[in-house]
Amino acid sequence: MRQSPANRILILIKTEGPQLAAAIGDALGISGEAARQQLAKMAEEGLVEPVTIAGTGRGRPRQLWHLTAAGNRQFPDGHAELTANLLGTLVEQLGPAALDAVISAREAETLKRYREELEKSGDLAARVEGLAAIRTREGYMADSWKQQDGSFMLVENHCPICAAAAACAGFCRSELETFRAALGADVERSEHILAGARRCAYRITPH
Numbered sequence: 001m002r003q004s005p006a007n008r009i010l011i012l013i014k015t016e017g018p019q020l021a022a023a024i025g026d027a028l029g030i031s032g033e034a035a036r037q038q039l040a041k042m043a044e045e046g047l048v049e050p051v052t053i054a055g056t057g058r059g060r061p062r063q064l065w066h067l068t069a070a071g072n073r074q075f076p077d078g079h080a081e082l083t084a085n086l087l088g089t090l091v092e093q094l095g096p097a098a099l100d101a102v103i104s105a106r107e108a109e110t111l112k113r114y115r116e117e118l119e120k121s122g123d124l125a126a127r128v129e130g131l132a133a134i135r136t137r138e139g140y141m142a143d144s145w146k147q148q149d150g151s152f153m154l155v156e157n158h159c160p161i162c163a164a165a166a167a168c169a170g171f172c173r174s175e176l177e178t179f180r181a182a183l184g185a186d187v188e189r190s191e192h193i194l195a196g197a198r199r200c201a202y203r204i205t206p207h
Contacts, residue, residue: 005030005038010047010067010074015141015157017198018051018064039065047071076139076160084163099168107174114182127183128152128204152204154179159193159200166194176202 003011005028012027013019019027025035042048048071050063091099117134121127128144132154135142139160146152165171172194179187183204191201 006042006047007074009035009038009042009065010071013048013065013067013071014075015143018066020062020064024065042071045070047074075141075158083161084166087164087168100170103168103170103174107178111178111181114178118182124183124185124204124206125152127185128154131179131182150205154187154202154204155191156200157198162193169194179204 008028009024012024021036021039022032024039025032028035030038039048039050043050046068048065049068050065052061052063087099090102114131114134118127118130121130125146132142132144135154135156139158141157142154143157144152144154159165161171172189172192176187176189179202184207186205186207188203189200190203191197191199193200
């Protein structure tokens, strides 16, 4: 099924960050003016907004198009409000230890599943690529690549459990430990959505 221009623009900004209208036009194979018209319509719907940045030298100021909160909500949120409420009730009724037990059980199940999927992957590069594919299926819009220094980057452009992670940092800590165990490598988080970043990014290096 073909995606609408609006959906393609949402995905482009979500995965690549704020964009100029001309760059959006190039990516969609349409003129910059057609892209601006589509962006104006989406702005009226509250999905995107322009942020003016100063031009270089005598150049005119330019507009970078960002997703609004409503634009970000077009992507799966894992039943955010219900999740946050359930976690709050769990802690209130059973105490923090019960939530820790739930997170630990989830971590063990996730690690088992990841290891089963990655066991046939040979080197670290293949495992990182495989993990990115798994995370994309789970709604994280993940990508990965090898850097010039030999390390790898795993980037997640969306977090479908953001509400749960915001309610309990243990979910983020658990995912980091799961990545380390599943990949058999050192993993450090370099960007974090909950810290205000556009995405979550992880730098991966061999032990």
